[in-house]
Amino acid sequence: MTEPVAEALARALAGLVEGEVRALDEITLLIPGERIVEALELAKARGFVLLSDLTAVDRHPEEPRFEVVYLLTSIEPPARIRLKVRVVSSEQVVPTAVPVFAGANWLEREVYDMFGIRFAEHPDLKRILMPDDWEGYPLRKDFPLVEEPVQFFGHVPKVPSEIIPKTPRPS
């Protein structure tokens, strides 16, 4: 059961939406990057006052590669909705959500830090969790994850993911 407020917002945003996914009682709306601030403002005016989360997904090797995910929450009545912006590559910038939700500041910095997605006109876009001189973007799929070499004899660094190999879904 999706919440009526979320349904109403989905209808109100219909003009901006590129696509819509409904699964597991959750509504996800695909918004073109250049219109995301407009959509967020509209959602906020309709009671979705809490930006619960802002994150990204790397869909490598699929294209467009990245998705920036905005999770909005309405407190009274309780409802949630998810907005998504597809980002082709790190060359494409996404408008910042900070003027609408001040809390987006650190969340966008984290997305930049982990995925290298840049946000236009962000007040202070720099790394937040990784060291300032870090190279690469750790949560990208092509960023390797290996054990750190240690000073013991006979220790071969292994890839944690190889302990149980990845098996795809049977078709």
Add this chain to the structure above:
Amino acid sequence: MNELTRETLVLNMGPHHPSTHGVLRLIVELEGELVLGTEPVIGYLHTGFEKEMETRTYHQNIVFPPRIEYLATMIEEHAYVLAVEKLLGIRPPARAEVIRIMMAELSRIASHLVWLGTSAVDVNVSSLLMYCFNDRERILDILEMVSGQRMMHGYMRIGGLQWDLPDGFEQAVRAVIDDMPGRLEEYERLLGDNLIWRKRTEGIAVLNADDALRYGCTGPVLRGSGVGYDVRRAFPYGGYDEYEFEVPLGRAGDAYDRYLVRMEEMRQSCRIIRQALERLEPGPVLVDDRKVALPPRRELVRSMEAVIHQFKLVSEGIRPPVGEVYSAVESPRGEKGYYIVSDGSNRPSRVRVRSASFNNLQALPVMVFRNQVADIVVAIASIDIVLGDVDR
């Protein structure tokens, strides 16, 4: 600003400072004792949990949540397994849900007790810490009795629990929750009548409701400012809709109100645990779905099918359908959510941990603006951050 030189002082607090509850660095701009600007610098405890979780199976990942946020361990496990269960579209047996709620509420009390003790020490009311840790230890003893571990339990399973409650559990829990309200009253007498505590928290680190919402604050920080948002009430999960409890609210949004909110929450947790004990009916604690949960040991010696299921689950793990899910719980610090993207394989393709501490800490500069330097310590304590949760 100094009237003669027109200069402000930039002071570096941390990263190693006993009152920052972890490894947190603050760059503070001061005019005498007044705070003009604060810039929290985080990431010192970043351990890449989200990346790690992409490389392990859904079952293996149960060990990570309690390590991300090490004060409310059971609630963290609950958050993760609920998200995977939502993705799979399964619901654990009734008994498992009741036990989970008891564990979660015990964890909440244990976490709030750590907060109470340490924030009292921060303002030099040092007698309280040992009392609080003593009480917390009694709760950890119960959690150890149930799961075998004091802190990193790994007790919850996708679709239920590792095993049923041990003998003597009910008496042990009743002993603790019957004592708790009296203990809390004692602590309130210690603090509520304490001039230092009142002067150091009332009207300090004020955050109004608008700012709290703008910064995405949740939990006692948001409720202390008078906004009644509790995930247990707004988006009931794991059977919370069947329990009676109140969501305490503050008014002024200062450190003292957050203290009041948390004290009342501990009482409400006792109330929920009492109701849960009444609801505890005999029954299974793990779903009977062999594609999700391990078969019982006794079947392994009789059934070839059970052996195959066991082998496939251990060597490969479960494969949820393609899709994405967000599921949140109310942790002692606020909304703790897991956003999981599944590509249909045995490992999640993305796990995002929405941590309450991260957003709450972001509001710190607003809270301490034009307060005294010493009040920064009170503000940090009143947010109740866990740096492991902030940095993940």
